[in-house]
Amino acid sequence: MRNKILSISVFLFFSIVFVIFFKGLKETNIYTPDLDIKKEIPFFHAKDFYTGKKLNTSDIFKLNQTYLLNIWSSWCVPCRKEHPLLLSLNENKKINIIGMNYKDNKINAEKFLKELGNPYKRVFEDLEGTIAIEWGAYGVPETFLIYNNKIIRKYIGPLNLNIIEEIKLLIK
Amino acid sequence: MNILKIIIIIFLIYPTSNLKAEDLEMKNKITKNLRCLICQGQSVYDSDSEFANSLKIIVDKKINEGLSEDQIYEFFKNKYGEWILYDPGLNKNTYILWLLPLLIFLAGGAIIYNSFIVKK
Numbered sequence: 001m002r003n004k005i006l007s008i009s010v011f012l013f014f015s016i017v018f019v020i021f022f023k024g025l026k027e028t029n030i031y032t033p034d035l036d037i038k039k040e041i042p043f044f045h046a047k048d049f050y051t052g053k054k055l056n057t058s059d060i061f062k063l064n065q066t067y068l069l070n071i072w073s074s075w076c077v078p079c080r081k082e083h084p085l086l087l088s089l090n091e092n093k094k095i096n097i098i099g100m101n102y103k104d105n106k107i108n109a110e111k112f113l114k115e116l117g118n119p120y121k122r123v124f125e126d127l128e129g130t131i132a133i134e135w136g137a138y139g140v141p142e143t144f145l146i147y148n149n150k151i152i153r154k155y156i157g158p159l160n161l162n163i164i165e166e167i168k169l170l171i172k
Numbered sequence: 173m174n175i176l177k178i179i180i181i182i183f184l185i186y187p188t189s190n191l192k193a194e195d196l197e198m199k200n201k202i203t204k205n206l207r208c209l210i211c212q213g214q215s216v217y218d219s220d221s222e223f224a225n226s227l228k229i230i231v232d233k234k235i236n237e238g239l240s241e242d243q244i245y246e247f248f249k250n251k252y253g254e255w256i257l258y259d260p261g262l263n264k265n266t267y268i269l270w271l272l273p274l275l276i277f278l279a280g281g282a283i284i285y286n287s288f289i290v291k292k
Contacts, residue, residue: 038269103226129222129229130226132226133227133230138210
């Protein structure tokens with residue numbers, strides 16, 4: 001009787017361990033952030049890059065419009081690479097590109113825009129990087145696709161041609 | 173007269189400095205329990221990356237706003253997911269993690285009880 005209980009419990013124990021490890025085997029242990037999120041955009045206060053006026057979320061993002069929020073900085077090398085893509089995307093009238101200038105020096109940032117062109121309808125400053133945290137961003141560059149005050153898609157790292165195509169499909 | 177002055181000075185300084193120290197302790201505790209998501213194996217407290225520095229500013233602000241530790245964790249969990257916490261709470265993804273040691277402990281106790289105490 002005792003032997004039976006023992007063997008059953010040993011069997012049960014190993015089968016539970018097996019199930020746990022088997023489940024763990026399929027799951028990736030590399031952390032992948034949630035990219036396909038449908039979250040409300042956060043409420044924040046910021047300063048306009050050119051006029052220095054105070055702004056909040058509702059000044060920038062309106063309902064029933066598509067926005068692309070791009071976090072950029074003049075010291076960020078991948079931002080330089082993705083900049084021509086943003087300029088080309090700006091030709092599409094359905095989308096409003098908004099820039100968040102992340103932890104940057106104003107003179108350098110202005111130079112950057114003069115040199116490479118300005119695809120942004122509006123630029124606001126984030127000197128401390130705290131607004132980026134409100135958005136759940138990791139760093140620069142990072143891009144959010146926003147419709148109806150909801151984040152539709154989030155792209156971490158520089159944009160590429162495939163992503164631009166995807167954005168164009170999504171906003172059709 | 174001098175004693176009176178000293179007492180007044182102590183009275184003025186004591187409450188504020190005490191509060192600051194408590195806040196700093198809380199800030200350190202919270203940042204030690206937040207994972208720096210763009211670093212490898214470092215907490216926000218240990219890291220000096222742009223991301224971690226911004227996070228520290230936010231923790232400071234939230235403490236000043238009077239939010240509790242749990243509310244601050246909840247805020248970051250909302251933004252970045254459970255992964256940002258080193259000490260995950262009990263939910264459907266982590267219940268095995270929390271309950272398995274307890275179960276093993278109980279099973280071990282049962283085996284010991286059966287084979288040593290009941291035998292006698």
